[in-house]
Amino acid sequence: MRFQDKTIWITGASSGIGEALAYQFAAEGAKLIISSRREQELQRVKDNIRSECLVIPFDSKDFLAVENAVTAVIEHYGKIDVLVNNAGISQRSLAIDTQALVDREIMEINYFATINLTKKVLPYMMQNGGGQIAVISTRISHK
Numbered sequence: 001m002r003f004q005d006k007t008i009w010i011t012g013a014s015s016g017i018g019e020a021l022a023y024q025f026a027a028e029g030a031k032l033i034i035s036s037r038r039e040q041e042l043q044r045v046k047d048n049i050r051s052e053c054l055v056i057p058f059d060s061k062d063f064l065a066v067e068n069a070v071t072a073v074i075e076h077y078g079k080i081d082v083l084v085n086n087a088g089i090s091q092r093s094l095a096i097d098t099q100a101l102v103d104r105e106i107m108e109i110n111y112f113a114t115i116n117l118t119k120k121v122l123p124y125m126m127q128n129g130g131g132q133i134a135v136i137s138t139r140i141s142h143k
């Protein structure tokens with residue numbers, strides 16, 4: 001039970017990999033924060049979890065909302081042991097068919113938003129003597 005009583009924040013927890021991670025960490029006795037844009041879906045995930053679970057919805061592109069989310073998490077738990085940056089989008093199309101706007105949107109959500117949240121969480125982890133940061137990434141394999 002490596003994550004027993006650890007405070008773990010999972011972004012993109014309303015479906016897919018993030019939702020599955022929430023159940024795994026909860027089974028290990030972690031205290032969770034689950035985030036994404038769709039609050040109703042996050043509530044559904046929370047309803048499947050018996051341990052402590054805080055729902056904090058936000059759009060990770062909205063930097064003010066991210067700041068408020070970090071404040072809310074710290075007010076509730078006082079610390080963050082593990083941050084799992086999982087929120088992201090993917091696109092399956094040939095490079096030649098993919099518009100620049102789509103490239104930009106992917107970078108905004110998967111790259112810049114991840115860096116932004118991580119840098120906002122980092123001071124609290126350092127204050128607490130450390131922490132773990134994970135990133136669920138993707139590869140771009142344009143043909």
Ligand SMILES: NC(=O)c1ccc[n+]([C@@H]2O[C@H](COP(=O)([O-])OP(=O)(O)OC[C@H]3O[C@@H](n4cnc5c(N)ncnc54)[C@H](OP(=O)(O)O)[C@@H]3O)[C@@H](O)[C@H]2O)c1
Pocket residue numbers: 011012013014015016017018035036037038039041058059060061086087088089090109110136137138139
């Ligand atoms: N499944 C794969 O084969 C695969 C392969 C390589 C990489 N990945 C990466 O793994 C991560 C999870 O993917 P998945 O397959 O589990 O897909 P998914 O089910 O679509 O999950 C993506 C999650 O990100 C959230 N999200 C998207 N845009 C957001 C935004 N602007 N702000 C906040 N949350 C946002 C979504 O929730 P809301 O819609 O509620 O906001 C959702 O919970 C992604 O970063 C993806 O790029 C997946």
